[in-house]
Each structure stands twice: as structure tokens, then as C-alpha cells.
Amino acid sequence: xxxxxxxxxxxxxxxxGRRRLSLPVVLLIIAGALALVSLVRLISGANDxxxxxxxxGALELAVPIGLAGLGGLWAERxxxxxxxxxxxxxxxxxxxxxxxxxxxxxxxxLFGIIGGALGGLxxxxxxxxxxxxxxxxxxxINILAVGxxxxxxxxxxxxxxxxxxxxxxxxxxxxxxxxxxxxxxxQDLQQHHWFFVSDLAGIxxxxxxxxxxxxxxxxxxxxxxxxxxxxTAFGLRLRxxxxxxxxxxxxxxxxxxxKYIAVTISGGLAGLGGAFLAIVATSIYQxxxxxxRGYIGLAAMIFGNWMPGGMxxxxxxxxxxxxxxxxxxxxxxxxxxxxxxxxxxxVVFWQLYRKKYLTALISAAISALLFTWYFLTDxxxxxxxxxxxYVTTLLVLxxxxxxxxxxxxxxxxxxxxxxx
Amino acid sequence: xxxxxxxxxxxxxxxxxxxLVVAFALSTLVLLISNRDPFELYRLLFEQVSYSxxxxxxxxxxxxxxxxxxxxxxxxxxxxxxxxxxGQYRLAAMVAALxxxxxxxxxxxxxxxxxxxxxxxxxxxxxIAGILKTTRGVSEVVATIMLNSISTSLIAWLILPTNFGDQxxxxxxxxxxxxxxxxxxxxxxxxxxxxxxxxxxFVAAGCGLVYWLVLNRxxxxxxxxxxxxxxxxxxxxxxxxxxxxxxxxLISGAIAGLVGMPTLLGDTHTYSLDFPVGLGFTGITIALxxxxxxxxxxxxxxxxxxxxxASSPLDQFGFEKEIATIMxxxxxxxxxxSYELVRRYGTRRQQQKVGEELAAGHALxxxxxxxL
Numbered sequence: 001x002x003x004x005x006x007x008x009x010x011x012x013x014x015x016x017g018r019r020r021l022s023l024p025v026v027l028l029i030i031a032g033a034l035a036l037v038s039l040v041r042l043i044s045g046a047n048d049x050x051x052x053x054x055x056x057g058a059l060e061l062a063v064p065i066g067l068a069g070l071g072g073l074w075a076e077r078x079x080x081x082x083x084x085x086x087x088x089x090x091x092x093x094x095x096x097x098x099x100x101x102x103x104x105x106x107x108x109x110l111f112g113i114i115g116g117a118l119g120g121l122x123x124x125x126x127x128x129x130x131x132x133x134x135x136x137x138x139x140x141i142n143i144l145a146v147g148x149x150x151x152x153x154x155x156x157x158x159x160x161x162x163x164x165x166x167x168x169x170x171x172x173x174x175x176x177x178x179x180x181x182x183x184x185x186x187q188d189l190q191q192h193h194w195f196f197v198s199d200l201a202g203i204x205x206x207x208x209x210x211x212x213x214x215x216x217x218x219x220x221x222x223x224x225x226x227x228x229x230x231x232t233a234f235g236l237r238l239r240x241x242x243x244x245x246x247x248x249x250x251x252x253x254x255x256x257x258x259k260y261i262a263v264t265i266s267g268g269l270a271g272l273g274g275a276f277l278a279i280v281a282t283s284i285y286q287x288x289x290x291x292x293r294g295y296i297g298l299a300a301m302i303f304g305n306w307m308p309g310g311m312x313x314x315x316x317x318x319x320x321x322x323x324x325x326x327x328x329x330x331x332x333x334x335x336x337x338x339x340x341x342x343x344x345x346x347v348v349f350w351q352l353y354r355k356k357y358l359t360a361l362i363s364a365a366i367s368a369l370l371f372t373w374y375f376l377t378d379x380x381x382x383x384x385x386x387x388x389x390y391v392t393t394l395l396v397l398x399x400x401x402x403x404x405x406x407x408x409x410x411x412x413x414x415x416x417x418x419x420x
Numbered sequence: 421x422x423x424x425x426x427x428x429x430x431x432x433x434x435x436x437x438x439x440l441v442v443a444f445a446l447s448t449l450v451l452l453i454s455n456r457d458p459f460e461l462y463r464l465l466f467e468q469v470s471y472s473x474x475x476x477x478x479x480x481x482x483x484x485x486x487x488x489x490x491x492x493x494x495x496x497x498x499x500x501x502x503x504x505x506x507g508q509y510r511l512a513a514m515v516a517a518l519x520x521x522x523x524x525x526x527x528x529x530x531x532x533x534x535x536x537x538x539x540x541x542x543x544x545x546x547x548i549a550g551i552l553k554t555t556r557g558v559s560e561v562v563a564t565i566m567l568n569s570i571s572t573s574l575i576a577w578l579i580l581p582t583n584f585g586d587q588x589x590x591x592x593x594x595x596x597x598x599x600x601x602x603x604x605x606x607x608x609x610x611x612x613x614x615x616x617x618x619x620x621x622f623v624a625a626g627c628g629l630v631y632w633l634v635l636n637r638x639x640x641x642x643x644x645x646x647x648x649x650x651x652x653x654x655x656x657x658x659x660x661x662x663x664x665x666x667x668x669x670l671i672s673g674a675i676a677g678l679v680g681m682p683t684l685l686g687d688t689h690t691y692s693l694d695f696p697v698g699l700g701f702t703g704i705t706i707a708l709x710x711x712x713x714x715x716x717x718x719x720x721x722x723x724x725x726x727x728x729x730a731s732s733p734l735d736q737f738g739f740e741k742e743i744a745t746i747m748x749x750x751x752x753x754x755x756x757x758s759y760e761l762v763r764r765y766g767t768r769r770q771q772q773k774v775g776e777e778l779a780a781g782h783a784l785x786x787x788x789x790x791x792l
Contacts, residue, residue, distance in 0.1 A: 083503075083561070122753075131764075132756045135501050135561060139704050140756065144749030150742040155454060295565050302562055381580075387573035390566040397558045 036342060038199045046335035050199040052187050054323055054332075055206020060281055061326075062319025063218045064089070064290075067273030068297025069304070069311045070225055071116075071266040076306060077229060078262030079242035080127055081411040083138025086294030087145030088119035088267040092274020094149040097168040097285030098156055100278065105174045109214060109275045116271015117264050119145060124263035128256055131413040142294075150287065157285070168285035171278065177216075179208040212280045221269070226308040238262055242407035245414040256416055270294060299393040305404050318389040325385040333380045341370035427769075435762040436709075436716075439755040446754070447747045454740075461739050468730035472614035481725035482718075483621030484682045484696075488703025489721060490624075490631055491542075491675035493712040495560075497635065498648040498668045504549060504564025505676040506700025507571035512542040513680025514575050514596065517691035518584055520684075521597035530603040531685060538677040545571065546673025547666070554662040560669070568700075579693070595692040605685035618686030627675065628714040644668055676700070705752050711759070724748060 041049050048054055068085050075082035082088075095115025100108025119141055126137040150165075157163035162170060186205030190198045229235035238258045240248040245255045273293070278285045296318055303317075304310025324332045344367035351360035397404070451458040468474045488505055495502035502508075516538035525533060549567060552558040579585035585594045607616030635641035647654040647664045655661050679699055684691065706724055710716030731744035 081561075126753060126757060130757045130760050132760050135503075136704075136708060136756050137753075139503075139701065140749060140752040143701070143705065143752060144746065147742055147745030147747075147749050151450075151454075151740055151746055154740040154742065292569060295569070299562065299566065381577050383573045383577035383580075386576070387570045390569045390573075394552070394558075394563060394566045394570075397562065398552055398556045 034199055034203075035196055037339060038196045040335055040339045040342065041193075041199065042195060044331075044335035044338055046332045047193050048327060049324070049332050049335055050190070050202040052183075052190055052202050052205035052209055054327060055203050056209055056211070057206075057327060058316070058320040058323035059206060059215060060212070060319075061322040062315045063215055064273040064277045064281065064293050065297050065300055065318050066222070066312055066315035067218055067276065068270050068294050069300040069315050070221060070297075070308065071120075071269035071273070072298045072301040073225065073266075073306060073308060073311055074229075074269065075120075075123075075263050075266035076301070076410050077239050077242045077407055078259050079245060079407055079409045079412065079414065080123070080259055080263050080266075081134040081138070082120075082123065082263065082266055082270075083135050083298070084119060084123050084141035084145075084294075085138075085266075085270045085297055086290060086292065087138075087142035088116040088123075088270035089274035089277070089290045089294045089297075090142075090145040090149055091115040091119045091267075092271030093278040093285050093289050094152065094274075095271065096275030097171060097278040098152075100171045100275075101160065101163075101169050105172050105279050108171065108279050109174075109272065112271045112275025112278070113268045114271070116274060117268035119271070120264045120267015121260075123267065124260045127413070128259045128263070131415055133413070134411050153287070166287045168278070171283045171285075173283055174212050174214050174280055176210045176212050178210055183209045214276055214280050218272070218276065222308050222312050229308075239407070242409055245409055246418055249416075249418070255414060259414075270297070273297070296389060299389070302404065302406075303393055303396050306406055314393075317392065321385060321388045321392075325382055331379060333382075333385050334374065334378065337370050337374040337380065341367050341374060344370065428766075431762055431766050435711075435759045436755065438762065439751065439758040442754040442758065443747065443751040446750045447743070450746060450750075451743065456739060456743075460737075461734070461743070464734060464737055464739070465726075465730045468733065469726065472611050474729055476610050476615045476617055477729045478722065478725045480618050480621060480682065480686070481729055482721040483618060483624040484679060484699060485702055485706050485721040485725055486624045486718060487627060487675060487679045487682075488699045489706035489710060489717045490627055490714070491672050491679065492700070492703045492707040493710075493717060494631070494644075494668055494672040494675060496648075496707055496712050498644055498664065499651070500648075500665065500668060500672070501561045502546060502549075502564055502669065502672045502676070503561055503704070504546060504567045504700070505672070505679065505703050506698060507564070507568035508542040508545045508673050508676035509679035509700060510575060510695070510697065511545050511571040512538040512677035513684050513695065514578065514691045515541045516677075516680070517596040517599065517684055518578075520599040520603045521690065524600050525602065527602050530600065531605055534599070534603055534685065535678070535681060538681060539674040540677070542675070542677025543670045543673040546669045546676065550666040550669030550673075553669070554666050579691070593692050593694065595690045597690060599684075599689045603685065604689060605681075607686050616686070618682040620682040620685055624678070624682065625718075627678065628718060632714045640667075679703070705748060708752060709755050723751075 037050060041047060068089055071085055071088070072082050092112040092115050096108045096112030098108075099111030122144075123137055123141055126132045126140070127134050153168075154165045157168045158165040160169050183205060186201040186208065189201035190205055192198055227235075229239060237248065237253045238261070240251075240253060241255050241258045241262070248258075249255050274290060277289055277293070282289065297315070300314035300318060301311045303314035304312070324336065344363050347363045348360045348367065351357075351363060448458040451461060469478070488509065491505045491508075492502055516534045519537045520530065520534040523533065524530070545567060546564075549558075549560045549563040552563050553560045577583065579594045579596065581587045581594065584596065586597045587594055605619040607619050608622075609616045633641075635645065643654065643659045643664060646657070647659055647661055651661050654664070680691075680695070683696060688695065702724060706717055706720045709720035709723070710718070727744045727747055731741045734741040734743070
């Protein structure tokens with residue numbers, strides 16, 4: 001008996017000190033977080049924080065970021081760093097809009113994917129076949145994508161009715177679905193502003209109201225990616241190219257082929273994200289519309305430790321901060337200060353429990369600062385909200401970079417025959 | 421003894437030459453496909469250079485690009501990717517402009533103060549990424565991308581009229597207030613109506629010289645290049661790699677701080693919402709093109725500045741000026757690919773040569789025969 005206990009105690013430590021969370025624990029954590037948000041909402045009176053509109057807005061903003069992040073995930077799992085996501089997204093917005101205004105939104109989506117995939121293919125040719133540094137290639141693709149789309153706009157949108165050399169004509173919308181009874185019922189529940197129940201209703205309501213079909217597709221791509229990469233032989237081979245291409249080649253995997261496939265899919269996903277921006281989010285193509293979302297997608301992926309679930313969480317967080325600000329949320333964001341401060345108090349107790357007094361002290365100081373900020377002011381400057389996702393990413397990286405584990409051969413140029 | 425190596429020289433030139441030919445061919449192809457006469461366009465571009473006002477524009481722009489590329493190149497020599505030059509120079513120019521506008525010192529002191537503040541701010545902003553890398557192992561690429569966006573927000577907040585900014589009546593533009601005339605860097609007039617070459621352009625050239633001296637003629641430069649070539653080997657020979665990373669990040673940031681200076685001290689004398697953006701990314705292009713060599717960078721800076729400035733009047737002649745951006749992108753891609761190809765070819769040739777020499781000396785004859 002006694003040996004069994006000690007073995008069980010030692011086991012998790014061997015695995016890098018990280019225990020796998022079981023489903024009930026995850027659900028408990030989510031419920032706890034929601035209760036906390038609800039509490040903050042009641043104290044601060046910022047009832048819009050979990051409203052139906054807020055949640056569905058956040059979802060719409062999170063999708064392009066999530067798709068870019070998913071693109072980054074595919075490329076980096078095969079060992080190719082993809083800074084060119086931004087450029088591939090730009091290609092996606094342009095191609096999506098160009099095909100969209102001529103042949104309808106779904107053809108637009110298809111062309112958006114193709115446009116992004118072409119960017120991905122170029123990245124694959126430069127990095128895999130020619131072995132150029134991945135970041136250099138990505139930067140070059142970003143420049144080229146801007147040039148190509150601006151140049152092409154002169155020949156296409158400039159002559160179209162309602163278009164100019166900087167933007168496309170208005171695009172047709174993709175159907176939106178609202179689950180009949182459920183949506184109204186949730187909206188109703190949410191209006192009562194009850195503790196917890198209304199917040200839960202707001203979130204469910206946001207997920208079933210005015211949901212674009214493309215959003216559904218994008219959401220489905222997350223579990224699909226997980227399944228393909230972690231539960232199929234194809235995925236295992238692809239990931240082996242990112243962990244150790246030499247070993248993969250020794251086992252007969254055609255490393256170049258898998259890298260090509262991964263990077264092209266990566267571009268296609270980024271292109272889909274771009275097409276979503278143009279067709280669903282704004283119904284129009286505008287120059288510079290992506291606004292660095294490719295980079296945020298990359299950040300979301302790193303935030304999520306190169307895993308689809310974590311990446312989705314990161315994208316959701318970034319989408320939520322964006323939407324808080326867009327919905328006139330000086331008040332909402334102000335409430336978030338309180339949430340952050342309370343979260344830090346929890347961190348303080350956790351660190352004290354783990355006997356890490358210095359971290360606890362720092363957390364306590366920051367928490368105190370946030371509380372004072374909350375009580376002394378009425379709103380947070382919108383510029384700070386803009387910066388929030390980036391600061392969060394930096395903090396997450398700084399606090400947990402040692403725990404994050406990127407694919408081992410990520411970003412390392414590889415030449416065929418090294419394994420022989 | 422260092423022998424003059426003819427082959428190495430030829431290979432050194434083969435890279436850029438191949439790249440330019442390929443980029444030229446591809447641009448011509450793009451123009452032909454879009455039904456535009458490529459040779460008419462090239463003629464127009466070169467015609468622009470004959471105007472003295474365009475010459476001044478090109479030189480001024482090249483000076484700014486030169487500094488941006490130097491900042492990137494310092495990192496590149498260390499295998500560090502300072503993608504954040506963009507954020508560093510904007511924040512540095514903004515804070516330096518604020519300090520410059522609120523302090524009045526006699527002549528050169530005022531300029532020195534502005535420049536030093538800019539360098540410190542740039543170094544500080546890059547230093548954050550440096551510290552995150554050395555203490556927490558955060559990739560400098562991701563950290564600097566995040567810092568770019570954060571600096572955009574920070575500048576937007578600082579420049580609000582309620583904080584430190586100024587808004588002229590009847591204007592939408594926000595500025596940091598004008599720097600007193602003592603802080604204007606005198607320029608060099610080329611001809612009466614062609615405009616002035618920014619005085620700071622010459623400082624930029626001086627920076628190139630210092631860059632070359634430090635990298636090639638000092639212990640520090642040797643350590644830096646050694647760390648870039650192989651971190652573990654440098655560490656083994658007693659170089660503190662972490663210290664080198666932090667130092668080169670700080671230097672890179674300090675140079676990045678200078679990027680906004682030619683424009684700030686020579687032209688606008690204030691930081692406003694329409695201050696040039698994106699120079700840091702162009703700097704990456706130019707550093708790659710010039711292979712991190714001060715002379716190479718200077719030539720590349722001139723080339724890119726030429727494409728930028730000579731293309732802007734193209735619209736009047738029925739051409740799309742965006743072709744210049746495509747050309748820049750094509751140039752970068754063909755440059756990096758051709759450098760890699762030439763490098764591979766050089767390595768292969770060297771291996772063959774060594775093999776031949778060994779065979780000639782009969783040192784490994786038996787083994788070689790056995791292998792064959």
C-alpha cells in the first residue's frame with residue numbers, strides 16, 4: 001500500500017510538475033471564473049460585461065485572431081515559424097473580397113483560403129526548399145502581400161461601382177443563424193442581472209444569437225485541428241517534423257512534403273481569417289484592415305502553448321478585450337481592473353501557500369495598485385485597452401516561458417538528407 | 421597571412437547581382453501581365469533621379485533608412501532579431517520631441533539633449549525585450565512585436581491634449597509642441613529651390629563608420645560576432661553570452677532611437693500623428709539586402725529610398741505607384757534566396773577543393789579509393 005501512495009505522489013513531479021486537469025476540474029475552474037466575473041459585475045454595476053451582445057461581439061472579433069493562431073499552430077507544429085501570417089491574412093482579405101463581390105460570399109471564402117494558401121506556399125518554397133531563415137522570409141512575405149494587394153486594387157476595385165483603390169464595394173453577407181426560442185429566453189434571463197445565472201445566460205445567448213455560419217466553421221476547425229494533428233498517423237508524422245526532422249526522415253517520413261502541406265494549410269487558415277474579416281466582420285475590404293491581427297494570432301498561439309485549446313482561449317481573451325472597448329466600454333474596462341485586482345489577491349494566497357514570498361509580495365503590490373486605480377478613477381483610457389492583449393501576452397510569456405514548450409525543431413532550417 | 425581570395429570576392433558579388441537580375445525580371449513580368457510598359461516605367465523612374473529636388477528627397481530618406489538598417493544589423497550580427505526597431509524609434513522620437521519642446525538650452529546642447537534622450541528611450545524599450553530574453557527566456561521576436569504594438573498605444577495616450585500633447589486650433593493633428601530653434605539641426609542646401617539635405621544624414625554616415633570600427637576592430641565587436649556565429653563556442657571561450665545579448669539589444673535600441681532624428685531635427689521639429697511609421701520594417705529589408713555590411717547597407721538604403729521617392733509621381737503617367745512596394749518585396753525575397761544559393765554553392769565548392777587537395781597530396785588516397 002505505502003509504495004503505491006509514494007509512487008502516485010512522485011509521478012506528477014516527474015512530468016515537469018504539471019498535472020493534467022481532468023474535465024470536472026476544468027469545469028469547476030470555469031464556473032469559479034464565471035462566478036468571479038459575476039461578482040465583479042454586481043459590485044461595479046457594469047452589466048454589459050457579460051451581455052449577449054458583448055459575448056457575440058467578442059466571438060466575432062476572436063474568430064480572425066483564432067484562425068490566424070490556428071494557422072501559426074499548423075506551421076510551427078511542422079517546425080516552420082510563420083511571421084508571414086499577417087501577409088497571408090492580407091491576401092485573404094483581398095482575395096475574399098475580390099471573389100466575394102463578384103460571385104457571392106462563399107466563393108469569396110474559398111478564394112480567401114486560396115489567396116492565403118498561395119502566400120503559405122511561397123513561404124514553404126523559401127524556407128523549406130531554399131532553407132532561408134523563417135523570420136526573414138515571413139517579413140518579406142508581409143511586405144510583398146501589402147504591395148500585391150494595393151497594386152491589384154487599382155485594377156479591380158478602382159473601377160467597380162462603390163469601390164476605390166483602397167476599398168472594395170460592399171459585400172453580400174453570409175447567413176446568420178439564431179436558435180429560435182433559446183436565444184430569446186437567454187436574453188430575457190440575462191436582463192434580470194442575477195448573480196451567476198444571468199452571466200451564464202449571457203454567454204450561452206451570445207453563442208446562439210446572430211451566429212454567422214462561417215463562425216461555426218471556424219469554431220469547428222479547432223477540434224478538427226486537434227483531432228488531425230494528435231489522433232491520426234498523418235498528424236503524428238507532421239508533428240515529428242517539428243520535433244525532430246532527422247528522426248522523422250530516418251523513419252521514412254518525407255519531411256519536405258509534410259512541411260509543405262503544413263505551411264500551405266497554415267496560409268489557408270490565415271487566409272480564411274482574412275476572408276472572415278472582410279466578408280463577415282465588416283462586409284467590405286479596406287486597405288490595412290487586418291491591423292496586425294496576424295501577429296496577435298501568433299501571440300495567441302504562444303499564449304496557448306502551441307495547443308489548439310489554449311490557443312482558442314488566448315484568442316477568446318483577445319477578442320473579449322477588443323469587444324469591451326468597442327462597445328463604448330470605458331465603464332466595462334474599468335470593471336476589469338477590479339477583476340484583475342481580485343485575481344491577483346488569489347495569486348497572492350496561492351504563492352503564500354507555495355511559500356514563494358517574493359512573488360506573493362510583488363503580486364500584492366500590483367493588486368493594491370490596481371485597487372487604488374479602480375477606486376480613484378471612473379474609466380480607463382482606451383489606449384490602455386488597446387495595449388491590454390499585448391501586455392497580457394508579454395506577462396504570460398515572462399511568467400511562464402519556462403513552462404511553455406514549443407516544438408523542438410521549430411524555426412530550425414532543415415535540409416533533406418541530414419538524417420542519412 | 422590573409423591571402424586575397426578572388427573566388428570569395430566573385431561569390432560575394434554573385435549574390436546581390438543574381439538577386440537584382442531575378443527581381444528585375446520578376447517586376448518586368450508583373451508589369452507585362454498587368455499590361456503596363458515596363459521599360460517606359462523604368463525610364464520614368466530614372467528620369468526622376470535627374471531632378472535635384474528628388475535627389476535631396478532620396479538622400480534624406482536614405483539617411484533615415486540607413487540608421488534603421490544599422491539598428492537591425494547590430495542584432496543580426498548577434499543572431500538577434502530586433503523586429504521592434506519600429507516601436508523603439510517612434511517612442512524615442514516622441515519622448516525626445518517632448519523633452520526638446522519643454523526645455524530650452526543654448527544651441528548644440530539642446531540638440532545633444534534631444535539625441536541622448538532619444539537614444540536612452542530606444543535603448544530602454546529594446547532593453548525590456550533584452551531582459552525578458554536573458555532572464556526569462558522569452559523569444560526576442562515575439563517580445564519586440566508585442567512592444568511595437570504597446571508603443572503605438574503608449575504614444576497615442578501620451579500625445580492626447582489632456583496629457584502631454586498639443587492640438588493647434590482648427591486642426592485634427594496632435595503634436596508634441598515645437599522644439600525651439602536652438603534644437604534645429606542645420607541642413608545643407610543643395611541648390612536654392614531643391615531643399616536641404618538634413619544635417620543628421622551626415623551623423624548617420626558617421627554611425628556607419630563607428631559600426632564598422634566597433635564590429636571589426638574591437639574586442640567587443642569580435643565577441644559579438646563570435647556569439648552570433650556560435651553561442652556555445654563563444655561561451656566556451658569565455659564570452660558571457662547573456663551579457664552580450666543584453667548589450668547588443670541596448671545598442672540596437674539606442675541606434676533605433678536615432679532613426680527619427682533626421683526628420684525630427686531637420687524637418688518637422690515636432691512629433692505629430694503623421695510622423696513616418698514603419699521605418700523599422702524597411703530597416704530589416706535594407707539590412708538583409710546589404711548583408712549587414714555598412715557599405716552594403718548604404719547602397720541598399722539608397723536603392724530602397726530611390727524606389728520610394730522616384731515612384732511617387734508615377735500616378736501622373738498612368739502607372740500604379742504601388743509597383744514600387746511589389747518591387748521591394750521581390751527584391752528582398754530574391755536577395756535572401758540567392759544569398760542562400762550562393763552560400764550553398766560556395767560550401768560545396770570548398771568541400772570539393774579540399775577533397776581535391778587532399779587527394780593530390782595523397783594524404784587520404786587509400787581511404788578515398790576505398791570509398792570510391
